[in-house]
Structures are given as structure tokens and as C-alpha cells.
Amino acid sequence: MTPRFAPGVRLHHDVARARWVVMAPERMFVPDETALEVLRMVDGARDLDAIIDGLAEKFDAPREVIAGDVRGLLDDLVARGALVT
Amino acid sequence: MNAPLALLAELTHRCPLRCPYCSNPVELTRASEELATEEWARIFREAAEIGCLQVHLSGGEPTARRDIVEITAAARAAGLYTNLITAGVLLDAALIARLQAAGLDHVQLSVQDADAAGAERIGGMRGAHARKEAAARLVREAGLPLTLNAVVHRQNLHNLPRLIDIALAWGAARLEVAHVQYYGWALANRDALLPTRAQLDEATQTVQAAREAHRGRLVIDYVVPDYHAARPKSCMGGWGNRFLAVAPSGRILPCHAAESIAGMEFPNARETSLRAAWEDSDAFNRFRGTGWMREPCRGCEHAERDWGGCRCQAFALTGDAAATDPACALSPDRALLLAAVAEAGATAFRYREFG
Numbered sequence: 001m002t003p004r005f006a007p008g009v010r011l012h013h014d015v016a017r018a019r020w021v022v023m024a025p026e027r028m029f030v031p032d033e034t035a036l037e038v039l040r041m042v043d044g045a046r047d048l049d050a051i052i053d054g055l056a057e058k059f060d061a062p063r064e065v066i067a068g069d070v071r072g073l074l075d076d077l078v079a080r081g082a083l084v085t
Numbered sequence: 086m087n088a089p090l091a092l093l094a095e096l097t098h099r100c101p102l103r104c105p106y107c108s109n110p111v112e113l114t115r116a117s118e119e120l121a122t123e124e125w126a127r128i129f130r131e132a133a134e135i136g137c138l139q140v141h142l143s144g145g146e147p148t149a150r151r152d153i154v155e156i157t158a159a160a161r162a163a164g165l166y167t168n169l170i171t172a173g174v175l176l177d178a179a180l181i182a183r184l185q186a187a188g189l190d191h192v193q194l195s196v197q198d199a200d201a202a203g204a205e206r207i208g209g210m211r212g213a214h215a216r217k218e219a220a221a222r223l224v225r226e227a228g229l230p231l232t233l234n235a236v237v238h239r240q241n242l243h244n245l246p247r248l249i250d251i252a253l254a255w256g257a258a259r260l261e262v263a264h265v266q267y268y269g270w271a272l273a274n275r276d277a278l279l280p281t282r283a284q285l286d287e288a289t290q291t292v293q294a295a296r297e298a299h300r301g302r303l304v305i306d307y308v309v310p311d312y313h314a315a316r317p318k319s320c321m322g323g324w325g326n327r328f329l330a331v332a333p334s335g336r337i338l339p340c341h342a343a344e345s346i347a348g349m350e351f352p353n354a355r356e357t358s359l360r361a362a363w364e365d366s367d368a369f370n371r372f373r374g375t376g377w378m379r380e381p382c383r384g385c386e387h388a389e390r391d392w393g394g395c396r397c398q399a400f401a402l403t404g405d406a407a408a409t410d411p412a413c414a415l416s417p418d419r420a421l422l423l424a425a426v427a428e429a430g431a432t433a434f435r436y437r438e439f440g
Contacts, residue, residue: 006230007228007229007230008190008191008229008230010166010190012138012164012166014136014138015133016088016134016135016136017088017136021138023138023139023166023190025168025190025191025193025230025232025258025259026168026191026193026232026259026261026306028090028138028139028166081258081304
């Protein structure tokens with residue numbers, strides 16, 4: 001599974017408010033810190049395993065723990081229309 | 086004071102359609118008075134600097150501008166999420182490819198009715214409906230996300246189920262079912278456009294059922310007509326609170342209809358920065374927050390929820406822009422609105438004639 005942003009959806013740095021936002025057609029939302037870490041790994045090339053590996057390394061955390069979090073977040077972001085797989 | 090989130094860029098008042106509910110002012114700006122490409126590029130940079138995240142490229146018909154591709158590129162270069170609000174009748178595959186290459190993020194396409202005869206009577210342009218269908222196909226083939234915007238009123242609400250079918254058939258991921266709002270030219274056609282209460286209730290039920298039936302496939306946004314409501318709409322999320330517009334003339338406005346309020350003067354982007362207009366101008370500060378309110382708005386528990394409703398509607402109906410919007414059940418001028426509902430029922434439209 002290789003997640004990518006849905007058409008018309010992108011992550012944008014909101015400089016004025018010092019935060020990242022997910023911009024989508026006629027709506028936007030502010031991802032929480034964990035969701036943001038996942039979204040920053042989504043480049044259309046990394047598959048699910050590569051994203052989990054990347055985050056496990058970045059946070060020096062057990063892979064199983066990261067894997068559960070990432071799967072849950074990806075499901076949620078797909079359900080919200082931000083990502084497609 | 087909040088930073089604005091979105092800019093409505095009204096690139097031109099020119100449009101091949103003549104919709105009787107047009108929200109543009111009765112007095113239109115001529116092409117020779119429109120802002121130039123470089124002026125829009127500067128406005129987009131200024132908008133991003135003060136906090137805007139997205140721009141709606143609108144009009145009139147934005148693709149009537151020869152420089153629409155350059156304008157789109159400038160908006161994207163400024164870092165703005167770029168939304169084209171179009172009638173679609175001037176789009177072809179080459180233009181869509183150029184807009185996409187320029188960084189266009191999303192297309193919102195208007196549709197006037199479910200069938201060509203009705204749509205072309207309402208929009209006043211022969212052949213428009215087929216061109217819109219073709220435009221929708223081209224947008225989807227390019228991989229751009231599509232929202233269909235169906236403006237609904239007394240004379241097409243019976244076709245709402247078919248408009249929902251069209252959104253699905255044309256590949257839209259979103260549908261806006263927008264009841265006409267009565268500003269500008271739409272106010273002149275109010276008697277022919279205002280739905281009955283029964284029509285509104287049926288439409289609301291249709292939308293709710295369609296949301297359930299098409300969950301996961303089609304998102305439906307629903308803009309209700311406040312003439313039938315007990316509470317006014319939170320117009321623009323508050324005056325000078327989240328949103329600003331720049332008219333084709335360069336005037337910087339708290340909402341696109343604000344020029345209809347007689348006696349107000351608005352800063353012009355040719356001389357004034359967006360930041361100065363947003364923070365310091367009398368126009369943006371006049372109805373910002375709640376300090377300007379009189380009773381029944383002053384002290385009302387809804388004051389920071391609906392901001393007293395719409396200033397333009399208050400002015401249009403009562404002659405006083407600081408009055409409570411008559412769409413509020415607490416307004417002492419409520420009878421004006423109820424009378425309009427009672428009197429509606431004309432069938433003929435008044436069309437604009439372009440000079």
C-alpha cells in the first residue's frame with residue numbers, strides 16, 4: 001500500500017499562524033502532531049512499510065508500536081478524503 | 086483581530102452568462118478599469134503575507150481574462166491554494182492543461198438547471214449546458230478535483246434530485262446546493278426566485294437523503310435561504326474576521342456585496358496594501374466584532390455566533406447597515422422579510438443588458 005494525497009489535497013505551511021494545515025477543495029483542517037508526522041512522510045513513493053520504518057527510526061521507537069499508530073492514522077486520513085491508497 | 090483565511094479575487098465582471106441571480110453589483114466595472122496581471126500578483130503576495138491560505142478566482146467569469154493562466158500561476162507562486170470558480174463555457178482541454186500546469190488546485194463549476202432548456206433559459210446563454218458537461222469531463226480527465234455548484238431557487242428546485250444525479254454523472258466529488266442569496270441583481274429578481282416554504286422543506290429532505298445514499302462518493306454542502314430561517318446566517322463568519330474580497334476595480338471589500346451599502350468608502354488595492362485595509366481601514370473596522378451592535382444584537386447570546394447576520398442584507402431591506410439582519414426572528418424589521426416571502430411568485434426574469 002502506497003498512500004498519496006487525494007487530488008486537490010496538499011499539506012501547506014501556514015506561516016502566519018505557525019502551523020501546518022491540510023488544504024483540500026473548499027475545506028482545510030489542522031492535523032495533530034502525530035498525523036502531521038505521517039503526512040510529511042507521504043510522497044507517493046514510500047509505501048506503508050517505508051513510512052513505518054522512517055518514523056520508527058526518527059522517533060527511535062519499537063516498530064510494532066509505530067505500525068499500529070500509522071495504520072490507524074492512515075485509515076482516518078483516507079476516510080477524511082485527504083489520502084488515497 | 087484575526088488574520089484572514091481566504092481571499093475572493095473577482096478578476097472581472099465580464100461573463101457570457103446572464104443569470105438572474107447574479108450577486109455582482111448592479112453597476113459593473115468595465116474591462117478597461119480591471120486590475121492588471123502584475124497588480125493581482127502583488128495582491129496575492131500581500132494576501133499570503135497577512136495569513137490567507139486560499140484564493141477563489143472568480144468574477145464574473147474568471148476565464149474571460151486572457152491572462153487567467155498567468156494569474157493562476159501568480160496565486161500559486163504566492164503559496165495560495167487556488168480555486169477556480171467558473172461557468173465552464175470558455176474552458177477547453179488546452180486551457181485546462183495550462184491552468185493545471187500553472188498549479189490550479191481545484192475547479193468549482195456552476196450549473197443552472199438539470200436540463201439544457203431550463204439551464205439555458207436561466208443562464209441566458211444558448212448551448213451553455215452542453216459546454217459545461219464537456220468542461221466537467223475535461224477537468225476530470227485532467228485529474229483535477231471538481232465541485233459542482235447548483236444554484237437553486239423557485240424555478241428549478243423541482244429538479245434538485247436530477248441535479249444530484251448530474252453531480253454524480255459528471256464526476257464531482259462535491260456538490261454545493263446553494264439557495265440564491267438576495268444581493269445585487271438577485272435582489273431585483275427576488276419575486277421570481279424566492280422558494281416557497283414547502284419547496285425549501287422538500288429540498289432539505291432531498292439533500293439529507295442524498296447525503297446518506299452517496300456517502301463516501303459525494304459530499305453535499307447546503308446553503309439555505311435565510312428568508313425562511315429564524316436565525317440569520319453568520320455572514321462571512323463575521324465582518325473583517327476571516328475573509329476579504331478584491332473587486333475587479335481593485336476595491337478591497339469585507340464581502341463581495343459590500344459596495345451595495347451606500348455611503349461606505351472602500352480602500353483600493355492600487356493605493357492601499359491589503360494589510361492596511363484589513364487592520365486600519367474604516368471600512369473593515371466599521372462592523373468588526375460586536376462593539377457596533379445595537380439592540381437586539383447588543384448583549385444577545387447569538388452575537389458572536391451569527392454577528393448580527395448580514396450587513397448588506399440589513400442595508401438592502403431596512404436602509405440601515407447597522408440594523409439587525411431582518412432574517413433574525415428578533416429583528417424589529419422582520420415583517421419586511423415576511424412580506425417578501427408572501428409576495429413572491431413572479432415567473433419572468435429580468436436579465437442584465439451589457440453596455
